[in-house]
Amino acid sequence: MKRGLTSAHLAILAAGFAFLYVPIALVVLYSFNASRLVTVWGGFSTQWYVSLFANEQLLQAASISFRVALASAALSTVLGTCAAFALQRFGRFPARTLFSGMLYAPLVMPEVIIGLALLLLFVGLGIDRGFWTIVIGHTTLGLCFVAVVVQARLAGFDRSLEEAAQDLGASPARTFRSITLPLIAPAMAAGFLLAFTISLDDFVIASFTSGPGSTTLPMRIYSQVRLGLTPEINAISTLLIGIVGLSLLAATAINRLKAPSAR
């Protein structure tokens, strides 16, 4: 047997990656198209990126999307970490299984239903929809991702580290700050980035919970596409892919690099 990859292996690998990434690659490729026609290659150009930054509407939507993503990721990180602690540290409290199930339900529940439910809630409570309702909607989804990542870290956490800190004179609060927090921080950061990307590319929940003046980037892209595909859309999509991709890479790297063997 030959070592490494045979040509058959490589072909299968290429086919798999092509299936997954050719559509995305096309978007990236055509964002550099000089031609106005989306389906005809007219040479290399970065003009659509230039005109993108003159498109007031797209820029405003991008700014809303980023602020929503930051706010909901921050909120998700705090709430998700609390939930992870409750599940991992509080032992068997009443309705723990129910709590755990409810916490992770948004992972599998159709987003349309979450969006619809939130819409009904906000309308029922008479809350004006806008920036903060999208943040709340995205937090329901983001916090379960944070909880999953942080809970995994806590499960592998050696409790004797905290006991050792207390034994050496650190109060419970100081122990949390100087031992527990630094050791779960990578998981929290990874969770934050996951929640951030989920919020950034969400379309369904945002369209249910947004109000006038709070159109997010995916919503703006969708409405523009309905009027016809422009190379500008390809350009903004390329930027979005880049940001989401880098965030996910960073999340993985942080969770791996700064994970000291918790022995």
Place this chain on the structure above:
Amino acid sequence: MGGAPLLRLARVTKAYGDVVAVRDLSLDIPANEFFALLGPSGCGKTTLMRLIAGFETPDDGRIYLDGQDITDLPPHLRSINMMFQSYALFPHMSVAQNIAFGLKQEGRPRQEIASRVEDMLRLVQMVGLGERRPDQLSGGQRQRVALARALIKRPKLLLLDEPLAALDRKLRHDTQFELMQAQRETGTSFVVVTHDQDEAMVMAHRMAVMRAGAIDQIGAPREVYEEPATRHVAGFVGETNFFEGRVIQYMPGGVAIETSKGLKLEAFCQQHPAIGAKVTISIRPENLRLSAPGVFSSNGSAGEILDQVFREGLSSFRVKLDTGDLVHVRKSVSEGGAQHARGERVFVSFAPEHARALLT
């Protein structure tokens, strides 16, 4: 020893649900002592240590340190430190930061911390390794960092949970002596929790043998070995041979028993069992005599050598007695006469004062 003991446990009880881990236990430990808590797993020794450290609160009884009642004091306010079995080194801190952690909590000036960390590094022979991370250290080095970290606050009492369990055999041997030296140099009382009777025998000034949440016997290692108080202690500390039987007669300083197989044996006894009471005789392998048939004829039985093992200057024999009992006999090779062939007929016997008849 004058004055109050350093540590006093007064009738301490701790239960988890229906399981009583520590039962009505009292114990005094004086200053500057190397004390070992010895027992099989599940005997309550770990719970006892966690009670002393403050990670558990007793259901009943009080704990005193230097005369002060510390029963309700949280761990971070007790001047007791602990070395964890896993060492529990903080992975996100360097060796020096790990060692300095306790002093930082006290808010000591930076210069004092630095110089005391250097002192500790010197004590554990780790000078120059202060900048390393715990995952760059060998097992033995981690153990020494954990020791330095636990000693830097100059605690009155240091608890060590199975301090040698994670080390290999050779390193364990050397580390025993390092721990003894550290205890002498610091004057801190060490309380070692261990399931390994060799460790306790080598290191401790005094040891307590635990079983089922209670202490069976407290004493110097040699005393515990030579005068075991119970059958459990005799079997747990060192190797021994047991003969079970009923008391048939009182002898001067002891009793005579008859085993179920009809063997009549005499042994020293500190208690006063009734005639007919069930007792167990414990006789250490080195106290058994092997002689040619016919030389001795009492307090023993004829048998046949099953096999012989040579180890560390000692010959160990397994002898099958004619009664069917199997006994271990150990002889120093240098004493001579330690040569017996397999299948050889011998008479196994012992002097009554070397054996102990135990009631429980």
